Each structure stands twice: as structure tokens, then as C-alpha cells.
Ligand SMILES: NC(=O)C1=CN([C@@H]2O[C@H](COP(=O)(O)OP(=O)(O)OC[C@H]3O[C@@H](n4cnc5c(N)ncnc54)[C@H](O)[C@@H]3O)[C@@H](O)[C@H]2O)C=CC1
């Protein structure tokens with residue numbers, strides 16, 4: 001997919017991986033709606049991006065992915081302002097094993113909610129142009145992270161949802177591709193605040209720290225480069241793309257077809 005002039009929505013766009021995704025999409029010619037609950041960071045990022053790309057290329061919209069109403073309004077504003085939606089990056093996520101219901105609500109329910117509402121604009125069956133949806137999962141969506149079982153569950157859920165939606169889209173003719181981005185540890189606020197977020201599993205923080213030392217830590221730019229690959233390569237649908245410091249690969253799952 002050629003990105004020039006395409007319209008993208010990124011959730012959790014104000015900081016971390018979402019910010020890097022926003023920047024790489026802009027660099028490659030897309031217009032981007034930045035959705036985030038952090039209004040201060042979001043507005044300050046938009047100001048910086050306006051200087052580099054011009055104020056017509058971005059929109060900042062205060063939007064909590066836990067709210068159906070807010071997502072609906074943000075997508076409508078994006079479509080009205082830019083003329084449709086071609087790309088959705090469901091990226092917003094948290095790690096908190098104490099307020100674990102909120103972790104499920106943002107990381108998994110938020111992705112499902114965002115996807116269904118975006119399809120109303122993107123699916124060829126409802127007058128859209130088709131496009132691509134990339135969900136930020138995690139390496140913890142492919143294998144268990146012992147210090148955060150609920151976070152692990154949400155990321156496994158995101159990968160399962162993405163793969164099923166890809167198959168549903170092909171079978172139904174939505175014209176929308178679905179892929180999951182699965183990074184290892186990444187240098188962001190979410191990663192650096194881990195010890196205080198593990199709740200009843202805080203005694204396992206050291207084990208996770210050792211794992212991060214063993215695997216290494218990615219930069220947000222490395223993750224954004226991989227996102228770009230998933231967005232632009234039109235052959236990719238239903239993929240889980242594992243990205244870690246030693247390299248990246250498309251994950252092979254067991255096949256149950258005879
Ligand atoms: N940092 C890491 O090691 C890894 C992170 N991930 C995933 O990447 C995604 C982004 O994480 P990071 O950039 O690391 O986190 P971060 O904490 O640096 O940034 C997250 C952004 O999402 C926003 N956000 C949080 N809750 C929101 C909500 N309810 N609605 C809208 N926006 C919301 C925050 O305000 C923030 O701007 C998450 O889904 C995370 O699970 C995946 C693998 C590794």
C-alpha cells in the first residue's frame with residue numbers, strides 16, 4: 001500500500017510506540033489522527049508535528065478507547081476532516097495487574113471496539129475503501145510472561161482476534177487486512193514503570209528484568225519500522241509479526257486443516 005495521502009488513525013498516539021508509529025506514517029506521506037487520553041502530551045506532540053509537516057496533516061483527538069461514544073466521535077471527526085479512514089493502528093495499551101479489569105478493558109475490549117467501529121468507515125461492505133488494521137499485541141501474546149498473567153491474556157486475545165478477523169474479512173469481502181505487531185521489550189514509560197504495576201506478582205519483577213536483559217530492549221523506532229512493513233506489504237493478512245532486538249519474523253502457527 002502506497003502511503004501518500006492515506007488517512008490513518010493511531011490510538012495511544014501521544015507517547016511511546018504510538019508516537020513513533022505516528023511519526024513514521026507522517027514521514028511516509030499519510031495524514032494521521034492522533035487519539036489519546038493524555039491531552040497534554042497529545043497537544044504538545046501535535047504542535048511539534050505541525051512545525052515539521054504543517055497543521056493540515058494531523059488531528060489530535062482526546063479519546064479513551066474504553067468509551068464507545070468517544071471512539072465513534074473521533075472516527076467520525078477523522079473521516080469528516082480528512083475524507084475517510086484507510087489505516088487503523090489499535091495501539092493504546094496499559095500494564096496493570098492490580099486494576100486488571102481495566103487492563104482487559106483497554107488492551108482487548110478497546111481493540112475489538114475500535115475495530116468494529118472503524119469497519120463502519122473502512123469496510124467495502126459499508127461504503128469504505130478497504131485498508132489495513134494493525135493491532136499492537138506483544139511477544140507476551142505468543143508466550144507467557146509470568147509476572148503479568150492478565151496482560152499476557154489480553155495480548156494472546158489480541159492475536160486471536162486479529163487472525164480471526166483477517167479470515168472473516170477475506171471470507172466476507174471487507175477489503176481490510178488485519179495484522180498483529182508483536183514486539184519484545186521496548187524502551188517506553190510502560191516498560192520502565194513495570195515494578196509498580198505487577199500487584200500480587202511483584203515478587204516476580206526480577207525474573208522479568210532478567211528476561212529483558214536476556215532478550216534486549218528495542219527502541220520505538222525499530223517497532224515503528226516493523227509496523228510500516230505490515231501496513232505497506234499488501235500480501236500480509238492475518239500475520240503475527242514478532243519483533244525483537246535479534247531480528248523479526250512472521251510467526252508460524254499450527255495448522256488444523258487436513
Ligand atoms: N513497552 C513495551 O515493552 C511493549 C509495549 N507493547 C504494547 O505497545 C502498546 C503501546 O505501549 P507503550 O508505547 O509501551 O506504552 P506507553 O505507556 O509509553 O504509551 C501508551 C499510550 O497510550 C495511551 N493510553 C493509555 N490508555 C489509553 C486509553 N484508555 N485510551 C487511549 N489512549 C490510552 C497513553 O496515554 C500513552 O500515550 C501497548 O499496547 C503495549 O501493550 C507491546 C510490547 C512491548
Ligand SMILES: CCCCCC(=O)CC\C=C/C=C/C=C/[C@@H](O)[C@@H](O)CCCC(=O)O
Pocket residue numbers: 095137138139140142143144145147148183184185186190191194208211
Ligand atoms: C512485564 C513487562 C511487560 C512489558 C511489555 C511487553 O509487552 C513486553 C513483552 C516482552 C517479552 C515477552 C516475552 C515472553 C516470553 C515467554 O513466553 C518465554 O518465552 C520466556 C522463556 C523464559 C526464558 O527463556 O528464560
